[in-house]
Amino acid sequence: MTARYDTRAAPRKGYKTMNTTRKPLPELLAPAGTPEALDAAIAAGADAVYFGASAFNARMMAKNFEGGTLREAFRKCRYYGVKTNITLNILVHDREIRDMLACAEELYTLGADALIVADLGAARLIHHYFPEMELHASTQAAGHNTLAARELAKLGFTRLVAARELSFDDLSTICRESPIETELFIHGAICVSQSGGCLASSLIGGRSGNRGECAQPCRLPYHGDCKEKGKKRCEYPLSLKDMCLAGHIPELLSLGAASLKIEGRMKPPEYVYGVVSIWRRLLDEGRNATAEEMNAFRALFSRSGFTDGYFVKKINHDMLGVRTDADKALTAAGKTQAPDYTKLMENRRRETDIRASFAVGEPSALTMRCGDNEVSVTGQAPEKALNRPLTEETAAKNLTKLGGTPFMAKNIDISISGDPILPISALNALRRDAVAQLTEKLFPPRPPKNNSGPPAHRDIPDTAGSARFEDFREIPENIREVAEYVFIPLESFHDFLYYAMGDKAWLRDVVNGVAVPPVVFDSETDEIRGMLREAADNGIRHALVANLGHLKLATDAGMVPHGDHRLNIYNRYTADALLDLGFADLIASPELTIPQLRTLGLPFAVYGRIPLMTLQKCCIKELYSCDECARRGFLPLVVRRDTAFPLRRCFRHRNILYNSVPLWMCDKKSELQGCSGAMHFIFTDEKKKEAAAVIDAWKNGSPTDKKIRRISK
Numbered sequence: 001m002t003a004r005y006d007t008r009a010a011p012r013k014g015y016k017t018m019n020t021t022r023k024p025l026p027e028l029l030a031p032a033g034t035p036e037a038l039d040a041a042i043a044a045g046a047d048a049v050y051f052g053a054s055a056f057n058a059r060m061m062a063k064n065f066e067g068g069t070l071r072e073a074f075r076k077c078r079y080y081g082v083k084t085n086i087t088l089n090i091l092v093h094d095r096e097i098r099d100m101l102a103c104a105e106e107l108y109t110l111g112a113d114a115l116i117v118a119d120l121g122a123a124r125l126i127h128h129y130f131p132e133m134e135l136h137a138s139t140q141a142a143g144h145n146t147l148a149a150r151e152l153a154k155l156g157f158t159r160l161v162a163a164r165e166l167s168f169d170d171l172s173t174i175c176r177e178s179p180i181e182t183e184l185f186i187h188g189a190i191c192v193s194q195s196g197g198c199l200a201s202s203l204i205g206g207r208s209g210n211r212g213e214c215a216q217p218c219r220l221p222y223h224g225d226c227k228e229k230g231k232k233r234c235e236y237p238l239s240l241k242d243m244c245l246a247g248h249i250p251e252l253l254s255l256g257a258a259s260l261k262i263e264g265r266m267k268p269p270e271y272v273y274g275v276v277s278i279w280r281r282l283l284d285e286g287r288n289a290t291a292e293e294m295n296a297f298r299a300l301f302s303r304s305g306f307t308d309g310y311f312v313k314k315i316n317h318d319m320l321g322v323r324t325d326a327d328k329a330l331t332a333a334g335k336t337q338a339p340d341y342t343k344l345m346e347n348r349r350r351e352t353d354i355r356a357s358f359a360v361g362e363p364s365a366l367t368m369r370c371g372d373n374e375v376s377v378t379g380q381a382p383e384k385a386l387n388r389p390l391t392e393e394t395a396a397k398n399l400t401k402l403g404g405t406p407f408m409a410k411n412i413d414i415s416i417s418g419d420p421i422l423p424i425s426a427l428n429a430l431r432r433d434a435v436a437q438l439t440e441k442l443f444p445p446r447p448p449k450n451n452s453g454p455p456a457h458r459d460i461p462d463t464a465g466s467a468r469f470e471d472f473r474e475i476p477e478n479i480r481e482v483a484e485y486v487f488i489p490l491e492s493f494h495d496f497l498y499y500a501m502g503d504k505a506w507l508r509d510v511v512n513g514v515a516v517p518p519v520v521f522d523s524e525t526d527e528i529r530g531m532l533r534e535a536a537d538n539g540i541r542h543a544l545v546a547n548l549g550h551l552k553l554a555t556d557a558g559m560v561p562h563g564d565h566r567l568n569i570y571n572r573y574t575a576d577a578l579l580d581l582g583f584a585d586l587i588a589s590p591e592l593t594i595p596q597l598r599t600l601g602l603p604f605a606v607y608g609r610i611p612l613m614t615l616q617k618c619c620i621k622e623l624y625s626c627d628e629c630a631r632r633g634f635l636p637l638v639v640r641r642d643t644a645f646p647l648r649r650c651f652r653h654r655n656i657l658y659n660s661v662p663l664w665m666c667d668k669k670s671e672l673q674g675c676s677g678a679m680h681f682i683f684t685d686e687k688k689k690e691a692a693a694v695i696d697a698w699k700n701g702s703p704t705d706k707k708i709r710r711i712s713k
Helices: 035-044 067-079 094-110 120-129 146-154 168-177 200-205 249-255 269-285 291-300 325-334 341-348 392-399 424-441 490-499 522-537 548-556 572-581 594-600 619-623 626-630 688-700 706-712
Strands: 002-006 027-031 048-052 083-088 114-117 134-137 159-161 181-188 242-244 259-262 350-359 364-370 373-379 407-417 466-469 485-489 513-515 542-545 560-563 604-608 611-615 635-639 643-649 655-658 679-683
Touching (some): 027 035, 027 269, 035 048, 035 067, 035 269, 035 341, 067 083, 083 094, 094 120, 094 594, 114 120, 120 134, 120 572, 146 159, 146 168, 146 548, 181 249, 200 611, 249 269, 269 291, 291 325, 350 392, 373 424, 392 407, 392 424, 485 490, 490 522, 513 522, 522 548, 548 560, 548 572, 604 688, 679 688
Parallel strands (some): 027 259, 048 083, 083 114, 114 134, 181 259, 350 407, 466 485, 466 679, 485 513, 513 542, 542 560
Antiparallel strands (some): 002 407, 181 242, 350 364, 611 655, 635 643, 643 655
């Protein structure tokens, strides 16, 4: 006699069961900055969570996890079938490599499903030691296009966290053509700077966003230097509203992305629970948010509302917002008593099929299957019952007592023959044995790490000095005294051809390189290819490449690719990885100290205004006018104490924000002994006489830049 029972819990209130004919839903990835937020994410229905250990993650001011709380977090996530994507997403110095690997090994041993990594050298090492570990390229790795995804795949990455500035069309291209999975942000704070390209907090305030310590200078008030009387100025031209794509659910589901990510590791548990709960419902039901649900999002947290500007390509003033008193009051008014997350998590237990057989004189048998895991156990043999034999109901009642375990009974198949009798204690022992073995399968041991030793470092190639000029008209005649490679912006090369005629023809022999724009989306690659072909056809043989995804664009044009400082090279392993991919040489990150530069051995910038941000949202238009933006001149972005940061329009109406003061290392020449002999100069708003004076000062070893400043006056 066989009895079958379906004991699945009813769907969560307000949820529809998923249409099995529909394409599988993407993973809903939730933030977990604290143990309490982790519980909230699990209770709300997240498929996966991301959090950081005590070091090497980009939210160092979050509570994070360490020691016992870290182990408990992994146990809990395994318990409820929630994946763990762990942030190891800061740039790593050479002296930290050993500690970083120790941290990665601990996470690997504890059972992390994936590591989110920004540092390419760190990723390469982790892949070397732990080849089974899934690696996700952090948004800080600046994955703006499909070409970047292909290069990242070569380094061992299995997923790209796409840049937040991408439109639906560009996301469609990446999701369709990338050789690795795509993850994209759908809700939460967004940076005004292009992903992975912000040095503002580091160079202005000494707190590096690349090291998880961002001070958010973009949230400060700024103004322009507009001489038009009565012109209304935007007070917060760099502060963006939070992203919310809850009005685009069908489009998101059509992309085929592997994961949809909610930002917010600094947010409290009630925010995590509220936002994840709504998103869970919207994805399960495949519909856009209602006005009521959007109001619920606003009550949880907003900055003057939300934006979908990047996604729909409406990049305008409406994207700007700050956290107002009204926003704070709305959040305060909406606060309610937090639910019991522990109780709600019980609904996340894993559905399990149970099959049992009981026959007189034969060992009782129980099989439990959960997902791909199955165990079978045997126990005491039943005897022939004189009265009250074992029934299906009695067996089912005792075999499904799974409270306090990771499992909940789904289908039960009980076979009884020959009127057996079995003590309740024997049924319970049978269940406990099966549960123990099945639970153990949820925590499979990881294979041993690769003990073959780290890859040997490549030799740093010999290279020459270089210089970049934003304005080719200001290149001085003495530039060749310090720079063999002279780069101008690719987008200005067509104009350069007409300028370098007649008495300016000498420039055609001086300028031998173009700088590829720091950001190129898939929808822009054909245009960039055409511009590179024009430059190559006119004798340009070198390209300054600022993004991993632009390497092939340069080589396909027949140019030698030189790695810009925007590649964020902090350590020798990153340098090795990039050189192996095909870069001829590299420029070190401007965030490094002189001892770190000495260890690294790469060329580095010794003069110039360092680019702080690449802005997809035009700041010049907010502070000045479209006409001023079109002139492509340098315009000041002014902060308190009248510190002015030059802004300039670049490719495709983007803006570059430069540091308020130029880097000047001439007075450090004695300390630079032992560093690379190849220096890099960045000329932005300098006139020709100023640039010539910089070169003379460097050659003559002038300790200060007073001479340069006198010329500028």
